[in-house]
Amino acid sequence: QLQLVESGGGLVQPGGSLRLSCTPSGFTLRNYAIGWFRQAPGKEREGVLCIATNNRPLFLANSVKGRFTISRDNAKNTVYLQMNDLAPDDTAVYYCARRYSYCSGDVTLYDHWGQGTQVTVSS
Numbered sequence: 256q257l258q259l260v261e262s263g264g265g266l267v268q269p270g271g272s273l274r275l276s277c278t279p280s281g282f283t284l285r286n287y288a289i290g291w292f293r294q295a296p297g298k299e300r301e302g303v304l305c306i307a308t309n310n311r312p313l314f315l316a317n318s319v320k321g322r323f324t325i326s327r328d329n330a331k332n333t334v335y336l337q338m339n340d341l342a343p344d345d346t347a348v349y350y351c352a353r354r355y356s357y358c359s360g361d362v363t364l365y366d367h368w369g370q371g372t373q374v375t376v377s378s
Contacts, residue, residue, distance in 0.1 A: 349373075
């Protein structure tokens with residue numbers, strides 16, 4: 256069974272932090288670019304950050320620069336999204352997705368997606 260599973264979402268106060276995890280079943284993340292995307296109600300899905308197979312990050316949204324980082328732990332076969340200084344506008348369902356190529360912000364280029372994890376930023 257081929258799966259991507261996101262975890263780590265929840266409710267946090269503005270200025271708080273969360274660390275999301277993306278863990279696969281049935282394949283090795285090391286061989287793929289892994290992108291984090293998010294979708295808020297009534298809005299299009301947008302790219303957040305992507306990590307290439309050489310671990311070079313690509314920011315897909317200007318609004319998260321300086322606040323979010325992405326990393327890969329090949330031993331754990333997991334990609335992380337560290338989110339700091341969270342704001343209400345960061346509230347969304349966060350998805351990870353794989354691409355057997357370089358990083359891209361085009362959602363149509365990713366061939367497998369997780370089910371998402373809810374992040375809510377509110378006081």
